[in-house]
């Protein structure tokens with residue numbers, strides 16, 4: 001049997017498995033089965049916390065479709081709560097640090113990348129205002145914050161069909177590793193409203209890396225300076241970044257309940 005915790009960051013929910021003492025052979029198929037909200041435990045992402053040689057813990061991230069990915073901002077904020085102290089975390093995106101602060105947990109998400117082949121895109125392009133279009137959406141920006149994001153700044157969020165445009169763009173061949181699709185509306189001097197169609201999970205109540213990528217894109221486009229409040233359906237995150245630096249994201253993390261499961265049954 002294996003211990004797990006059900007946790008979330010602003011409603012972006014996780015099953016967090018403790019594999020520090022006993023490694024868990026997590027496969028894409030098993031992750032998909034665990035994440036299934038009808039026949040499994042149910043979550044947007046499955047998180048496996050393990051031992052690490054060069055950090056307090058390691059973190060593996062699997063989307064609900066089973067795909068293993070590099071970064072998950074909301075889950076990263078849950079790790080100090082899961083472990084019980086401030087931690088350094090080894091991920092596919094690099095070494096992160098997460099610490100408890102007033103108002104929740106603060107994470108250094110590392111430096112964003114902007115080169116077309118770092119997003120990645122399948123052809124050379126300016127990533128501040130891409131020469132690509134989808135229906136009546138404006139030219140987007142693209143940012144890699146450990147995982148790939150495309151960001152559309154729209155005038156009226158209520159006029160966007162997320163369920164149609166999200167998967168269409170996620171699977172566009174311009175994004176060889178697929179992409180997280182961010183629909184953003186600037187609503188104040190340092191305030192952005194954000195809805196995210198997540199790669200491998202669809203519409204979620206919040207996306208931490210999406211909030212980071214969107215705030216960075218807004219600052220790059222000189223729409224505002226940090227720190228930026230990003231309002232998602234599940235609540236607010238504060239993202240700070242200045243050109244040449246790393247991204248600091250701060251927001252809540254919630255532990256819901258603990259459980260036990262035999263992972264070989266999935």
Ligand SMILES: N[C@H](CCC[C@H](N)C(=O)O)C(=O)O
Pocket residue numbers: 012044045063069070071072073074075147148180198199200201204206207208209210
């Ligand atoms: N769907 C993302 C991973 C989860 C990101 C999100 N839940 C967050 O809080 O950053 C991807 O495929 O890159």
